[in-house]
Amino acid sequence: MNNNVEQLLIKKNCTIKDALGVIDNGAKGIILVVDGDNKLIGTITDGDIRRALLKGLKLEESLQDFIHYNPVVAYNDMGREEIKDIFIKKAVKQVPILNREGKVERLLDINDLLLPEGKENFVIIMAGGLGTRLKGLTEELPKSMLKIGQDPILQHIINNYKQYGYNKILLSVNYKAEIIQNYFQSGYAYGVKIDYVKETKRLGTGGGIRLARGYIDKPFFVINGDIFTNLNVENMMDFHINNKYDLTVGVRKHGFTIPYGIINSEKCIIKSIEEKPTKEYLINAGIYCINPDVIDYIPKDEYYEITELINKCIKQGKRVGSYEIKEYWMDIGKIEDYYKVNEDVSELLCLDKEGEKNND
Incomplete structure (x- = not known):
């Protein structure tokens, strides 16, 4: 069972108040009632609870009387078309997926089937930052919702991954999370499937990744929510996998x-002088490919930066590689960066459209 479905599970002997809490945390409008072995007993929707309360039932009363004991289900060994047929014939929007023992594996939404199947690799976007260096612009909006051209930064990030077939998105949110969630919702309108992991306190990039553990079973991307780039992300993932890196x-x-002029000397004898030399370094670009087992190095519920994770991997003998980004890239950390990328965006989007035409 994927850990992300655990927040939708509730036991039969719980109360209406308990059910309300699970529905709120799960944010799916439905909860799954299970026994001690996580075998499905039935389902309850938020509408069921509203109707129960309107009838005068108290929050402390048992939820047993309004459980749907024979819900529509599908099984994990069914094909995509077979499951789609169940959705159509039964006219439902959500179906619990069980193994043949009746244990809950996950909850499938109709939108999951209507979207293109896409690649299996998740993209985690760290969108919980405060944007303190962009004050004035981020008092009303989270930084990742600032517009580049006509659309928020987040939308550009999502679109860039989507065009390469990566349509499974996890948004790690914190500051003004409701603005992001109200805008993107399930992601269906944008051609992707979006789930949200919520930081109740600041956890750093590493801590945010740890929250996504239950979703991940394949190599995945992590990208900061303030990065604007037209990086070929497929090439980066191929590089990561082909070189057998644990973290790229x-x-x-x-x-x-x-x-200034730089003096090179030995024992007070000047050997040469360089006039205003340029020094070049490789910097961390805030985009990563990571294998699932690396997540286990991240402590639970602690502030943990990605640099700590990288150093931990190196010390543990993991293969840590670097992938040079040669495409357009901008970390929107300062106000001048934000204005610069908005100046550049028109030309970039025109180039992208020309590229699409040439590929047709």
Whole structure:
């Protein structure tokens, strides 16, 4: 069973108040009633609870009387078309997926079937930042919802992954999370499937990844929610897998010019002088490919930065690689970065459209 479905499960002997809490946490409008072995007994929707309360039932009363004991279900060994047929014939929007022993595996939404199947790799977008360096712009909006051109940064990130077939998105949210959730909802309108993991306190990039553990069983992407790029993400994942890395860090060449003449000397004898040389370094670009087992290095419910995870992997003898990003890339950390990328975006989007035409 995927851990992300655990938040939808409730035992038969619980109360209406308990059920309300599970529905609120699960955010799916439905909960799954199970026995001690997680075998499905029935389902309850938020509408069922509303109707029970209107009839005068108290929060402390048992939920047993309004459980749907014979829900529509499907099984994990059924094909996609067979499951789709169940949705159509039974006219339902959600179906619990069970194994043949009757244990809950996951909850499937009709939108999951209507979307293109896509690739199995999840994309985790870290969208919970406060954006303190962009004050004035982020007082009303989370940083990842600031517009680049006509659309929020997050939408550009999602679209870039979607065009390469990565349509399973996890948004790690915190600051003003409701704005992001109200905008993107399930992601269906944007051609992707979006789930949300919520930080109740600041956890850093590493801690945010840990919250997504239950979803992940294949190599996955992590990207900061303030990165604007047209990176070919498929090439990066192929590089990660083909080189058998455990963690791949997207890197970017960054140079800066020293505004003075640099003296190279030995024992007070000048050997040469360089006038205003440019030094070049590889910097962390905030985009990663990570194998699922690496998540186990991240402590639960603790603030943990991605740099700590990278260093931990190196110390443990894991294969940690770097992938140079040569496409357009901008970390929107400062107000001047935000204005610069908005100046660049029109030209970039035109180039992307020309590329699409040439590929047709």
